[in-house]
Amino acid sequence: MKPATATAGIATGTAASDLGRVLAQRERRFAAALLAPAFMALLATTTFPLLFLIGTSAFRMDLAMPFADGFVGLENYRTLLTDDRFWSSLLVSLVYTGATVVLQVALGLALALLVMDMKRGQGWFRVVAILPVVLSPAVVGMIWRTFMLAPEFGIVDYLAINAGLGSKNWLGDPLLAMISVIVIHTWQWTPFAFMVLLASLASLPEDIYEAARLDRASAWQRFRRITLPLLRPAIVMVVIMRTMVALTAFAAIFTVTGGGPGTATEILNLYAYRKSFTELSIGYGSALAVALLIVTLLISGVLFALRRAK
Amino acid sequence: MTTKRFRFVATMVITLIFLLAWVFPIVWSVLNSLKTDQDVLAYPPKLIFQPTLEAYRDVLFGSGSILPNLISSFVISIGTTVITMLMAVPAAYALARLRFRGKKFAGFYVLATQMLPPVGIIIPYFLILRNIGWIDTYQGIILIYLSFSLPFAIWLLVSYFEDIPFEMEEAAYLDGASRMRTLWRIIIPQVRGGIAVTIVFVFLNAWNEFLFAVVLSGNTVRPVTVAMFNFVSVEQTLWAKLAAVSVLAMLPVVILGIIAQKNIVKGLTVGAVKGGGRR
Structure with a gap:
C-alpha cells in the first residue's frame, strides 16, 4: 500500500500540523461513513449467525419434538465424539477434498504445460475452460446424474458397456458413487486450476529457460528445477482456494447422490444439513456445523503455514 | 524428427480429449433438450435425430x-x-x-x-x-x-x-x-x-x-x-x-x-x- 493520500498531499504547507490533524480526522469520519453499511451487513449476515450457531449448539432443539427442547451445555459435542456417522462423514470429507484437489492441480498443471507449448489453438482452451466453472454446481450435478451416469443411455455407462466392463450402477454402489462425485467435482473445477496455472506460466521470465537450454538442462530438469519452484505460489494458492470450497461442497453432491447410497458420499457439510433440515435436529446440526468450522480453520491454518514456509 | 512428430501428435490427442471432456456434457444436454423423451432414452445414444423445440415449449408455457x-x-x-x-x-x-x-x-x-x-x-x-x-x-x-x-x-x-x-x-x-x-x-x-x-x-x-x-x-x-x-x-x-x-x-x-x-x-x-x- 502506498501511504500517500489526498490529505498527505495537501498537508505539506507551513501551518500544516493543525490543518493536517483536522483533515486526518475528516478522512477517518468519511471512511467510517463509507464502510458502515457494508460492515453492518457483514456483521448481521456472518458474525451474528456464528454467535447464534454456537448458542444453538448448546441446546437440544428438535423441530419435530419442540416439547423436549432445552439447554444441554456440551452434550451435543459429547454425542458427536461417539457418533460413528460424524466420523465417517469427516473421513468422506477428507477423501473427497484430498482427491479432488490433487486431481485438479495435477490435471490442470499437466494441461497448462501442454497448452503453453502449443503454437495455435490456445484460444480454444481459454474459451472452453470457462464453460464448466461458470455453471451452477447444482445444474452440473443434475446433468451428470442423468445424461452422463444413467444406466445404459447415460454416456459414461454406454462407454463402459462398449469397453466390455458392462453396465454399472454408478450412483448405487458406495465406491462407484464416491468415485463419481469426485470425478464430477474434478470435471467442473480442473479448468480453474488450468486457467490460473496457464496465466502464471505465461508470466514466467523467458531468459531463465534460455540459460537452462544453453546449459543443456533436460526438459525434466527444466520443469523440476525452474518451472515448479516458480509456479509454487500459484499452485499453493489454487490448493488453498479449492480445499476451502471442496470442504463445504454441497450442491454437486446433494443433486447427484444426496449423500447416498446410505452415507457413502455424505460429507460433513451434508451431514450437518441433513441433521438440521431433514431430521430437524437443529441443536445437534449446529454442533456439526461448528465442528466443520473447526476442521476448516485447522486445515487452512496448516495450508497457510505451508504457504509461508520456504 | 520422428520423436518431435510423435510428441506433437501425442500433445494434440491429449489436449483434444480434455477439450471434448469439458464440452461434451454441456453439448449433450443441449442435444437432449432438442429430443423427444424416446430419443433421449434410445440405446445406443442418438447423435442424429429429428430436432424439436417441444421440450422448451412445455417447460416454458x-x-x-x-x-x-x-x-x-x-x-x-x-x-x-x-x-x-x-x-x-x-x-x-x-x-x-x-x-x-x-x-x-x-x-x-x-x-x-x-x-x-x-x-x-x-x-x-x-x-x-x-x-x-x-x-x-x-x-x-x-x-x-x-x-x-x-x-x-x-x-x-x-x-x-x-x-x-x-x-x-x-x-x-x-x-x-x-x-x-x-x-x-x-x-x-x-x-x-x-x-x-x-x-x-x-x-x-x-x-x-x-x-x-x-x-x-x-x-x-x-x-x-x-x-x-x-x-x-x-x-x-x-x-x-x-x-x-x-x-x-x-x-x-x-x-x-x-x-x-x-x-x-x-x-x-x-x-x-x-x-x-x-x-
Whole structure:
C-alpha cells in the first residue's frame, strides 16, 4: 500500500500540523461513513449467525419434538465424539477434498504445460475452460446424474458397456458413487486450476529457460528445477482456494447422490444439513456445523503455514 | 524428427480429449433438450435425430411452467447485485484509498467472514427468518446472499481502486471539490470497467447459489436451480424437459462468462492473491 493520500498531499504547507490533524480526522469520519453499511451487513449476515450457531449448539432443539427442547451445555459435542456417522462423514470429507484437489492441480498443471507449448489453438482452451466453472454446481450435478451416469443411455455407462466392463450402477454402489462425485467435482473445477496455472506460466521470465537450454538442462530438469519452484505460489494458492470450497461442497453432491447410497458420499457439510433440515435436529446440526468450522480453520491454518514456509 | 512428430501428435490427442471432456456434457444436454423423451432414452445414444423445440415449449408455457422460477432467479440475482454494489463500492474505496485506524483489521475481517461454512449461516438464519415470516420471500434470500457477495465484491473492487493514480484525487480535492463529489465524479468513472466485471461475478454467484435457496425457497420464491427437481422424482424423470431446464439455467451464466472472459482468472482468484499475504 502506498501511504500517500489526498490529505498527505495537501498537508505539506507551513501551518500544516493543525490543518493536517483536522483533515486526518475528516478522512477517518468519511471512511467510517463509507464502510458502515457494508460492515453492518457483514456483521448481521456472518458474525451474528456464528454467535447464534454456537448458542444453538448448546441446546437440544428438535423441530419435530419442540416439547423436549432445552439447554444441554456440551452434550451435543459429547454425542458427536461417539457418533460413528460424524466420523465417517469427516473421513468422506477428507477423501473427497484430498482427491479432488490433487486431481485438479495435477490435471490442470499437466494441461497448462501442454497448452503453453502449443503454437495455435490456445484460444480454444481459454474459451472452453470457462464453460464448466461458470455453471451452477447444482445444474452440473443434475446433468451428470442423468445424461452422463444413467444406466445404459447415460454416456459414461454406454462407454463402459462398449469397453466390455458392462453396465454399472454408478450412483448405487458406495465406491462407484464416491468415485463419481469426485470425478464430477474434478470435471467442473480442473479448468480453474488450468486457467490460473496457464496465466502464471505465461508470466514466467523467458531468459531463465534460455540459460537452462544453453546449459543443456533436460526438459525434466527444466520443469523440476525452474518451472515448479516458480509456479509454487500459484499452485499453493489454487490448493488453498479449492480445499476451502471442496470442504463445504454441497450442491454437486446433494443433486447427484444426496449423500447416498446410505452415507457413502455424505460429507460433513451434508451431514450437518441433513441433521438440521431433514431430521430437524437443529441443536445437534449446529454442533456439526461448528465442528466443520473447526476442521476448516485447522486445515487452512496448516495450508497457510505451508504457504509461508520456504 | 520422428520423436518431435510423435510428441506433437501425442500433445494434440491429449489436449483434444480434455477439450471434448469439458464440452461434451454441456453439448449433450443441449442435444437432449432438442429430443423427444424416446430419443433421449434410445440405446445406443442418438447423435442424429429429428430436432424439436417441444421440450422448451412445455417447460416454458405448459402446465408447471418454470417461467416463474426463471423470474425468481432474475429477481434474486439482480436484487443481490444492486444492494451488494451499493454497499461494496464505498467500502472498497475506503479500504483501498483512505487512511484510518483499524484498516488492516477491517480488510482481514472481510476475508475472514468467508471462512464460515454456509451451512453454519443457514441454520441460525432459517430459525430467524422463520420467526419473522421471511421464509419464501425475496428479502430473506437476498439478505443472506449478502454474506458471500459482499466480501467477494469488496475484495475485487479494492484491486481496481488501487490501480488509480493518486494525483487524480489530489487535483480534484485542491480544486475544492468535496470528498463525496471527488469519489462520485472523479474516482467512480475511473473504475467503471472494474465495477462492470464485479457486477457480472456477483450476478453469476447469486444465480448459481443452491444451499441457501433450497432451504429458504417455497411456492412463491423458488429459483430455477431448485425448481429443476420438479422434473426428477422417484416415479419418473421427464428427460427432455429436464435437459431444456438445465440449458435455460446455464444460458445466462455462459453468456456472462464469455463476456467476462478476460477477467475470469482475476474474478476467480480474488482475495486469495492478497489474503494472508501482503496485507
